[in-house]
Amino acid sequence: MAQKSPLAPERFPPLPPIAGVEVAGAPCGLKESGRHDLFVARLAPGTAVAGSFTRSLCPSAPVDWCRRILPGGRARCVVVNSGNANAFTGKAGDRTVEHTVRGAAQLFGCPADEVYIASTGVIGVPVPADYIASKLPALSRRLSADAWLDAARGIMTTDTFPKGAVRTARIGDAEVTVAGIAKGSGMIAPDMATMLGFIFTDAAIPAPVLQALLTRAVDDSFNSITVDGDTSTSDTVLLFATGQAGNAVLTTRDDPGADALYAAIREVALDLAQQVVRDGEGASKFIEVQVSGAVSDDSARRVALSIANSPLVKTAIAGEDANWGRVVMAVGKAGEPADRDKLAIRFGDHWVAKDGLPVDGYDEAPVAAHLKGQDIRIGADLGLGEGCATVWTCDLTHGYISINADYRS
Amino acid sequence: MAQKSPLAPERFPPLPPIAGVEVAGAPCGLKESGRHDLFVARLAPGTAVAGSFTRSLCPSAPVDWCRRILPGGRARCVVVNSGNANAFTGKAGDRTVEHTVRGAAQLFGCPADEVYIASTGVIGVPVPADYIASKLPALSRRLSADAWLDAARGIMTTDTFPKGAVRTARIGDAEVTVAGIAKGSGMIAPDMATMLGFIFTDAAIPAPVLQALLTRAVDDSFNSITVDGDTSTSDTVLLFATGQAGNAVLTTRDDPGADALYAAIREVALDLAQQVVRDGEGASKFIEVQVSGAVSDDSARRVALSIANSPLVKTAIAGEDANWGRVVMAVGKAGEPADRDKLAIRFGDHWVAKDGLPVDGYDEAPVAAHLKGQDIRIGADLGLGEGCATVWTCDLTHGYISINADYRS
Structure with a gap:
């Protein structure tokens, strides 16, 4: 593994148990390094699910599967492997998906269309059809409410640190928790390094409303x-809601408390996404780009x-x-x-x-001082209207070229 | 100047005189290095012009000027400076354009709307309004039919070699010549390195037909x-036709000989454009990307x-x-x-x-051998239809980062 990104947070945050969620992560032999490469979450009956997927028109077999079952809106487990993306693997890839789903459904006693899966790692190399399924029984014995760090490690590929985030929100008298893990650090040789995010909450909220919140948050x-x-x-982001927090069910986006839950989901998603940028290949600076004065958002x-x-x-x-x-x-x-x-440009708070x-x-002088820091802000005001937006990225350095060009796959 | 690109052609090609075109290039003090930074072409009365410009919605003052006069369809001269882009220079930039145009119109005895201009180099630094105009009389005394290399040098910024190309075509019994110069090597610190191309022919062809040929060729x-x-x-490409080759005037795109002229224009444009790629910042390999089997071109x-x-x-x-x-x-x-x-991918002629x-x-083995060469071909067949296209680029190396990140402006 490469050296930890200089932009990494100090440590993996303490993630609390989420009622109705048990997680496990461990090595299962897909990574030659022997590192963690499998993550499973078992979800209580009645768990609602929402999802957001790559816009690529050549998606992987696992993405096809998740898209197909998402309209059902229910999930009982999620199985994620790293070390192999099961992408560009044709019929063999479909068979691996079938076997993994069937194995998980049997193990956790649920219909196949409540089994969510994702894969990340090398492409074009099929995984033996029943390989992942065969590893599930042993891993399921390690399921616990607080194995979040093992879970986050189980989905890493070329990430230099595990990524987690947590927030809470009040819905009426109930406190709900939102916790998630993610992986991604740009695209790394020899893999197509995928961005994956798995977020869990104990809030009671049906799948269609959950989907509306997730789509906006993503x-x-x-x-x-x-x-x-x-x-x-x-690329896959899945959001699971177990409904065990005791809150009054949020039946529409306008119910009291929906805004608070949305804010917590958005903050967890943003925290995880920013951690992905901070693990960007070769990144030495974290960049926030703010655009204002556009004709629309x-x-x-x-x-x-x-x-x-x-x-x-x-x-x-850079x-x-x-x-x-x-x-x-x-x-x-x-x-x-x-x-x-009409255009105005600033670095930090300094208009140039x-x-x-x-x-x-x-x-x-003050601009140069700002640019010497690790957290850079670029602002552009177009002077035309009220539209604004913020996005995040990292700088482009020799490190990126070294990672992606200097080493052969 | 940086070391010459390893992908550069052996030498600047011998460009022949084009009847009705005289060119000159020389240093005029805009570049601190003392290198060539001004190019002028004088064009015979009756010369038709066509143009193609940047799609940027923040174009430079010279681009605005050329767009404004292009509907007139006539040109008597073109004045191009390097060393300063006259971009993001506000009202001062407009005044420099006015003075340059007025000076050239007086010198060459033509209306202002037959004076074409372009600028490339540093941005945000105004040029004194009459500076370029004041240099024109001396430079005009050096005009000649064969000073193409001086001309090509006059428009270089961070280019590592001057760029020229020539082709001929038959229109009926007449042989017409198409010759051009260009500059560009990607975008280089501290400039926005612009792509400029100036193509000249002695063919007789009115501006609207010329424009149709240029648009397609670009x-x-x-x-x-x-x-x-x-x-x-x-970014600016201008095509001038002096009408002195003695061919029957091409009044429509379907006239006999129009295809031959188009082919010559396209080949000159393609040769120049590929030279720009071969001078790409840090480029070590020239890459052709061919896509076939798409639903449309x-x-x-x-x-x-x-x-x-x-x-x-x-x-x-890389x-x-x-x-x-x-x-x-x-x-x-x-x-x-x-x-x-349905997707198929090849490197060179080898399907992977x-x-x-x-x-x-x-x-x-044969794929690895192909990739060790300097001229790389990537093919992708989508297997859906008859649409195909070819584009050209270069690899991304440490050289690009060094040029753009390691040196401060």
């Missing part, structure tokens, strides 16, 4: 980060992603260079309404250009 | 290359650009790694119709995956 978190603009075939988001995905902006930040010209370039290429003569011109009496 | 050449996916505010092109712009594909080629999984990923993220189980699976008995 837009503001996992879909608002980028490391290299590349999209995995296997959607437009602002596209401009922000254009800035965050620009190799020239990302290398400038070089601690206040190169606002590259930000202007990235605004211009986004294809969204923009007016050169306004109304299409360098600011009068521009003082580089 | 789509197949300058718009089919990518170094880092970043788009300059100043447009769809194929978007898939090809998705592959060519993927940092993971480009770093894999590492001489036959990582077809990354090609699959890039196909999937393009957002175009694709079917995982077909029908969504690694090929039976895959032999890596």
Whole structure:
């Protein structure tokens, strides 16, 4: 494993038990290194599920499966392996999915369409059909309410640290908890390093309402980060709600408490997503890109992603260079309404250009000081409307090239 | 200047005189290095012009000017400076444009709306309004029919070699010549390195027909290359036709000889565009991406650009790694119709995956040998239809990071 990212949090956060959720993670032999490569969660009867998947039009077999069963809205377990993505494996891949699902359904006594799965790791190499299923009985004996760190380790591929997050919310008199784990660090040789997130709550909320909350939360978190603009075939975020917190069931998005639950889900998703960026390949700086003054929020988001995905902006930040010209370039290429003569650019809180011109009496010293830090903020105000958006990325360094070019698969 | 790209052609090609065109290039003090930074072409009365410009919505002042006068369809001169892009310079930039245009119009005895201009170099730094105009009289005394190398040098910024190309075509009994120069090498600190191309022919062809030929030729050449996916505010391609070759005037796209002229224009544009890729920042390999079997040519092109712009594909080629999984990923993220189980991928002439699976008995040796070369071909067949497209790019290496991150502006 590569050295831990300099942007990693100090430690894995203490995740509390979630009523109705038991987790386990352990090595099962898919990784040659002998590291953890299997994660299972058993979920109480009545657990609702929501999901969000890769936009890739060549998704992996496990993504196809989850999409197919998601309309059922119920989940009793989730089985995730790392070390092999089961992608581009044709009929053999489908058979592995079938066997894994059947094995888990038998073990946990539930219908097949309540078994969720995900796979991440090398591609184009089939896993023997019953291999994962055969490892489930032993792993299920290790299920416990607090094995979160083992769980987070079980889904890592080239991640340099395990990722977890937790928040609480009040729904009426009940306190509900939202906890999740994630993996991802950009795309790494020889794998297509996938972004996976699994979030659990004890709140009582039916699947359609849960889905509405997740879709919005993912837009503001996992879909608002980028490391290299590349999209995995296997990206998956699943949100499970066991309904054991004792809250009055949230039957619509407008019920009292739904906003509080949404806020907790969004914060967990955002915390996990930002940890993925902080583990970006070769990252030495964490970058927040804020766009305001766009004609709409959607437009602002596209401009922000254009800035965050620009190799020239990302290398400038790596070089601690206040190169606002590259930000202007990235605004211009986004294809969204923009007016050169209304554009303003800042680094941190320091405006470097306004109304299409360098600011009068521009003082580089505070800007240079900001760029020497680890947490960088780039702002662009388009001066056209009220639309705004924030996205997160990391810089582009020699480390990225070394990881992705210097070593052969 | 950086070391010459390892992918550079052996030498600048001998460009012949084009009847009705005189060119000159020389240093005028905009570049601190004292290198060539001004290029002027004088064009015979009656010269028709066509143009293609950046899609950036924050274009530079010179691009705005050219777009404004292009409907007139006539040109008597073109003035291009390097060393300063006159971009993000507000009203001061507009004044520099006005003075330059007025000075050239007086000098060459033509209306202002027949003076074409372009600028490339540092941004956000105004040029004194009459600076360029004041240098024109001296430079105009050096105009000649064969100063093409000086011309090509006059438009270079961070290019490591001057770029020129020439082709001929028959229209009836007349032989016409098409010759051009270009600059560009991706986007380089501290500039937004612009792509500029200036093509000249002695063919007799009115502006609207010329524009139709240029638009199509640019789509197949300058718009089919990518170094880092970043788009300059100043990209400009201009095509001038002096009408002195003695051919029967081509009044429509269907006239006999129009196809031959189109082929020559397209080949010159493609040759120049490929030279830009061969001068890509840090490039060590030239990459051709061919997509076939798409539902349409447009769809194929978007898939090809998705592959060519993927940092993971480009770093894999830099590492001489036959990582077809990354090609699959890039196909999937393009957002175009694709079917995982019909996809085939090749490197050079060697298929590595077909029908969504690694090929039976895959032999890596010939693939590895192909990837060790300098000219790499990646093929993807989507297996859906007849659409195809080809685009060109270069690999992504430590050199790109060094150029763009290691040196401060």
